[in-house]
Amino acid sequence: MSKSIMVLGTASSVGKSTIATAFCRYFKNKGMKVAPFKALNISLNSFVTEDGLEMGRAQVVQAEACEIKPRAWMNPVLLKPSGNMKTQVIVNGKVKCNIDSYKYKELNKELKEVVKETYDEISKDYNLVVLEGSGSCAEINLKESDIANMYMAKASNSPVILVADIDRGGVFASVVGTIALLDSEERERVKGIIINKFRGSIESFKPAMKQLEEIINIPVLGTMPYYDLDIEDEDSVTEIINNKNKEKNGLDVVVIRLPYMSNFTDFNSLSRLDEINLRYVDNEKEIGNPNLLIIPGSKNTIEDLKFLKKRGIYSKIVELEKINTVILGICGGYQILGESIEDELGIEGDVRSEKGFGFLPIKTVFNKEKVTKQSRGEVVSKKIKEFFNIEVSGYEIHNGKTFISNEENIFIRLNNNEVAGAINNKGNVLGTYLHGIFDENDFLTCFINYLLNNNHMYKTNSKIISYKEYKLNELDKLARLLEENIDMKKVEEILKK
Known part of the structure; x- marks a missing residue:
């Protein structure tokens, strides 16, 4: 019994x-x-x-x-x-x-x-x-x-x-x-x-x-x-996003703290590393000049995009992109980095359309069906040679279908041939629908070494313990x-x- x-x-x-x-x-x-x-x-x-x-x-x-x-x-x-x-x-x-x-x-x-x-x-x-x-x-x-x-x-x-x-x-x-x-x-x-x-x-x-x-x-x-x-503790969310984690030297990684931010746990695998100092910010003045800026997932993508514009964060991110700062969007953040988000059905609210950053040649159209699935695939873009052919996995939770206008900008293609990520022509702006993408060691190690090399820092020689074993x-x-x-x-x- x-x-x-x-x-x-x-x-x-x-x-x-x-x-x-x-x-x-x-x-x-x-x-x-x-x-x-x-x-x-x-x-x-x-x-x-x-x-x-x-x-x-x-x-x-x-x-x-x-x-x-x-x-x-x-x-x-x-x-x-x-x-x-x-x-x-x-x-x-x-x-x-x-x-x-x-x-x-x-x-x-x-x-x-x-x-x-x-x-x-x-x-x-x-x-x-x-x-x-x-x-x-x-x-x-x-x-x-x-x-x-x-x-x-x-x-x-x-x-x-x-x-x-x-x-x-x-x-x-x-x-x-x-x-x-x-x-x-x-x-x-x-x-x-x-x-x-x-x-x-x-x-x-x-x-x-x-x-x-x-x-x-x-x-x-x-x-x-x-x-x-x-x-990882649901009760400790406030402590984590209020930056009560220990500050470290190394790569400065900024996550934009959106009002409707979801799945901040995507970045737990990053914050454990000695090479990473992870910060959550919700205003333009605190962003600084990071080595990596991340726009996370969102439960209300259009409202969070409007928040970025209202708080001056949008303009700051545009400035950072011009000086080739690496920018990553995950799920809602991926949609925000595109040209536009259309919501004719009013899935998220009364706003039917909002212009995105336009960094990625993608457009997202919301529909009634919510996508929830685990996915596997690989990086197919050669714009960052270190990533090419790296296998990736994660899970998708999103509304909307994203259309890419140029196949040369596909970053991740899934095993079922669907596109799950895009990259800009310069190779400094990336987006994906995959939550948990950093939990896989191959992609994580590759990404960290790419950032270190990009900022003229020494690559890590120590083997990163798998996130599963670490947990x-x-x-x-x-x-x-x-x-x-x-x-x-x-x-x-x-x-x-």
Whole structure:
């Protein structure tokens, strides 16, 4: 019979995703068949499975920790805010509808049934399912429509571990307040507390932990230290894009922080490298003179293109292109680098057409069908000789069909003969539909060495560890941290009850 455990939080960004990931890796290393589950995600950061279904990135990381393939059932409901008070609703990997954000409650009953049925169907195939909540589990104004938190804990009959963040302050009040706002049945489900992001002396903190236990009558399982591990975490999005990563010397890479930016995880494989200093900027003055400028994916491409023009970033990028700065666009960023974006059907909003940069000889026309698939291909352009014939892979999540006017400007051709990228005649502006293109070592190494050579820097002689191996190493470190700092024997006892 399968077991389950649920990780809930006192607030958003307390580290629920990372703790759930740590549980997944810990129990996987114990020899258990483990799977993650998050009933509902609200995120623009998504992934496409090998069967072409869309899901939240947090459960992809947790699936990697379990060493199983990501599947859409791990995140049966994904809400993607798309601007203009609209939200795209994705159910079991497929777009169900686009709704006015305030009408979400009308779908609530149906979505609750979906997540319950999905969980019941898959849970029997695993020894343990690690469930993750969303935001705070004690939002009394949202309790009636709650899907991801206590509703799912009850539906799965899971014991709950409550995570609180001491780094933001007020940790005792947040724990006590959360417990106080739960009803008696919900309080009974909470079997332990984890204090996350702890700095300082644990010995000095133990009396306070004991006092907290006496107030709430629930054991404090320990404190997770404020660690410097590279674990992709939905709750840490703000920290990443606010440039709280360590500055490094080497290549200066700027990612434009778009209002509707999606899939920033495309650049995690870059940020781990010593040769790269990755910065996110949202105004013209901070751009400077980078070695590489990236326009990322977007959930509302036209609105983000208008944002670039309004903030003066558009003009700055035009100046950089004139001095041959390398510019890369991914997905929505790829569309923005073209001549125009047409939206006659109003897929993204009221604006029907917007002129792009015109760096690439492409035009994009939005249509009703959303493309979600994994793709493989190769670089067919000889404009940058280092890239020619390099195999590439990734996943596509986009609306619209892009037409290229000159075959000589094709950068990437897929194995099914579709075009998935373009390059300008000078070879300094590139675009592709492939998310995750830097996760493949051959393309990553080639790209880094091209940039180093382009800026008269020494090429890297050290072999870049594969991103997959790198991530597994980080996950094992996380599992060890969990075991060293949290009473996992107590957690295992909780699972046996």
